[in-house]
Amino acid sequence: MTGIFLQAFVYLLAAVLAVPLAKRLGLGSVLGYLVAGVAIGPLLGLVGQETQSIQHFAEFGVVLMLFLVGLELDAKQLWQMRQRLLGLGGLQVLLTTGAVAGLALILNQPWQIALALGMIFAMSSTAIVLQSFNEKGLAKTEGGRGGFSVLLFQDIAVIPILAILPLLALSAPQLDAGHEDMSLVAGLPAWANALVVLGAIAAVVFGGRFLTRPLFGYVARSGLREVFTAAALMMVIGIAALMSLVGLSPALGTFLAGVVLASSEFRHELESTIEPFKGLLLGLFFITVGAGIDFEMLLSQFALVLGLALGVMVIKALVLLLLAKIFRLSGSDKWLFALSLAQAGEFGFVLLGYSQQQGIFGSELGGLLSMVVALSMFLTPGLFILYERIILPRVTRSTNEREADTIDEQGPVIIAGIGRFGQIVNRLLRANGVKTVVLDREYAQVERLREIEMKSFFGDVSNPELLHTAGIESAKMLVVAIDDVEGATALVRHVRQQYPQVAILARAFDRGHFYALTEAGADWVVSESFYSALNMGGEALIRLGMHPFAAEQRKTAMVEREKAHASELYDAWLEVRDNIDRRERYLKLFIKLEEALKEDMGKDRMDGHSRSLSGWTPPPKGYDKALAEQEESMRPQGAKD
Template sequence: MLEIALIYLAAAIVAVPIAKRVGLGSVLGYLIAGILIGPYALGVVGDQTDVMHFAEFGVVMMLFLVGLELQPSRLWTLRHSILGLGGLQVVLSAAAIFAFCYWFFAMHWQTALAIGLMLALSSTAIVLQSLEEKGWLKQEAGQNAFSVLLFQDIAIIPILALLPLLAFAPQTSTKEISDSIIASWPVWQQVCVSVAVIAAIIAGGKYVSAPLFRYIAQTHMREIFTIFALFLVVAIALVMQSIGLSPALGTFLAGVVLAESEFRHELEADIEPFKGLLLGLFFITVGASINFELLFNEFSTVIGLVVLLIVVKACILFALAVTFKINSKQQLLFALALAQGGEFAFVLLSVTTTLSILTPEQTSLVTLVVAVSMLIAPLLLMVYEQIQKRSSSALPEFDKPEQISTAKHVIIAGYGRFGQIMGRLLHAQGYEITVLDHSPSQIELLRRFGNTVFYGDAARQELLEAAGAHTAQMLVIAIDNPDKTIEIIKLAHKNYPQLKIVARAIDRRHAYQLLNLKVDAFNRETVDSAINLAVEALELLGNTKQDAERAGKLFRDHDRAAVLQLAALWGDDASYGVAVRQRMEDLKQVLQQDKQAQSDLNTCDSGDCENGLTEVTSKPKKPDDAHLE
């Protein structure tokens, strides 16, 4: 097993970067890697059916992440495209393919219908990954493609229930072709159990999972948080599979429920690496499963069927895009994105073979057609991309991130007392605030007051990206960890150079670091409050309000100038020590001279001198005072 893992990883390391470099994309790179190591090329791996079943968890995790991006309100707005557009696509595509198989290829109607149903489905893994990689998933075409894919996932359930009714071998029990523990139950009981499980997933996500995530987050052990996230995904997938439902559908619903929680971005960051790894493994196994011996022996037949499948589905999809008034510039993208066969066809093929609906020869041919169409799918999107680049009128109109006003968007990392004050002021001025904080108790409190707060570590690029850092105007770093602040600043400078960065400085040393990193603004957290309190203390000690406030202003201005000057000397202990002592002496002299000047002015105001005012105001400025003006 370790040898196989090493081969898969090595193939991905070699093929995927090359494919990306030449513009083929990562999905096609993984498929090519699978072809190279498969039994019909280098032959280093054989039949990897078990590996494919394991890798299908990548699709499950992808649907969980997609669910996290969709709040229930957003899903409700997609109901027409899911049921209308998705439903018509499956029905019309299945009917068209059935007609070809029944009349042109003279198949039994049961076989023709089974093939029509399985080929009507598209590849969730390839479509979503390719659209996301090219930045098209949030466009109108991408959102409608997602709606169709979601309906297809739902349609798997009735299709699996229908297949036994098409069987030529009625003695084969449903139990023999399904892992479902309720397969032998009456249909009405199966429906009730399915509805109950789905309701339990939705309720559990809201009332059980979210509190558990808060409890685990309080331990501040990121690995436990990640382990629980993986446990949740795998457990839901297992439960759904055990009752004959789509595991991907179950995890998608769980993701939708958790989309409203403060842990949404952290969950995305934790699951994303596993999703990417397993999806890559899935694509490699698809590439390795292509039967090139059959392809070469029946080349014209296979290619003809692949072209026929893509053309039929693309025409139906394009007609639906026009009917549902999808943006005319994106109708072709919608049609090409969904024109291939899908991974669920492999599952349905195993069932139809067991039921003797398809012969072994037909199963091999359909499997090859589906695999080749999936291989061609990224190439179709590359063709669309070239058409788009050559036509200025077809340039994509990217959607703005949901719920974020790019014109007045500020991200605040850390929402304790310091961050809250800044957030309240910015929000009062009309700026939309996205908050990232790592304290579960603080988040819970803020959410009670209607604040939009998310649990996460702002030092992780995935979280900054999810929070909209690529379009935000400003990043406010208000956390109380100097090292983490520096880490976030470096990350933001590297990946989001357009961001203005405002940071909370813990002390003078931290302020020097922020200056050297060239942040746009910073403030030491205790300086202003300490100076304000010192001003009040001076008043209580008998000084006038005007004198006390003037002394406070002089101190503040001198201190800021000192920080700017001393930042360049930080690290050189000898020079820094001398400069600090000199600045302290300068401050003392400035305050004494100002006090004396004010005393002289007061004396002149009382009429005790004649030329004192002229003498005071005509004094030359000392070099040390010049920067204060």
């Protein structure tokens, strides 16, 4: 027991020390875990033979991760991505298998070994790639979506690969007398095997659709969170066990269960319950990969192992670049797609061990290939760093340095920035017959708008020549909505100085930016989140029982109070900005504003309605009393007593 505690302490200490440091250096948590494993394994020798056993246990983190991924999708989304799932994923597996097998044949390997190696190295690391996508915010990019489609198809492809590998055996299978996997399909004819597999999948779908709701409802009513956690883990482990018994991938089964439960009312509770276990087990898995590297073999055959690892990664990257071109992934998305999936994956360890058991190749070659898989996974975080720090800035720079579009029309309103904010302004103006000239410095955004027939022009809006071409001299108004705090302020200042007749409306990100735009000369500034947050606050008051008229009244009072104190706060902000030690004054003014706001909220202004309230019907006399009586009548009898 003491040994288990010491081993757990070593693994956790390595993670606690290495991962935050790696994150601070911008290397990502995955590389931190891998380095931690190398430190406690090959370098310091603090862990030993138990690493491989722990790795098999930690692979359950991949199962949990795919369950959570499934919860983020539903059947409709899965159907929409069918083209990439089958096209990108299917072609990637086939082309990579062929390319790696061809290289193995050139190296004088038998065709059976070559084909097995092709299928093994066609797999990529679901754990590393999805973890890195989520950490770096790349999951929603086109490259990230393409990568996810390929990874999902690879998990499905493991099933036929496991069926094909025994057919490639060069010698008798290596039976393990001390261990025999449990199976519901062993010895069954093909048709019976297929029926059992279909029955297992149907059980997962049926259970997820009809049995989980009463189960989790029953558990939730107990009010014991730990029992809900136990129920969630029981479900995932049970599905994984069922999939293993019928010869399917546990990760695929739990992914399917996640998709079925994506529309369940327990979805978010399941996510929050499973997430900590997923993160811990994935971290443990990465540590075991680092700790399992055989440095003696690596050093004795370093050139061979490194050459094979780089060769496999280059082949996979070239195949992925070809597929990116076929499926029209361009720019940074193309490079993200190719670099993120260039490594071998955790399923490679499983397939290598299975291949050795089936007699396809011996333990010596298996050990060498395991080193190649581990090294390629170890190098993957470096590929993400290459993408983020070298490729992405260059691709972005080359895109933004392209020649600006020729502007062939002018209008009374110029909109600088056509992101989510500028689009709404533009749509409203055009719907009311106002002609606009839309400019944006992000070429990809301009292209997306052209696809929906919303005409816009690419170019740097801070360029005086571009503004001149857009007709700034004759324009009546400039709307500034670019996603650049300093750039927006500089643009407002330039137009105010050079074209004082133009009205300037600007979007601010926060209160400080609001004041900076005001000082630069904007005629009207709105905080991006103020009115949306105000509307949500009003809706919250209504849903808590306040009459809509009263809620609208308090929203108006807050706007008026903000305006009343705007001048004082602006003057105080100028003093703070100019390095005058008046921060205390600014804070006191802000506290004064909050106190005045509370006082306004306590008033019931039934007379003198503002313009924004003129369309409202006031609550009837005695509304508050009637509401209180209604709530009292709805309470259970026991609660009244």
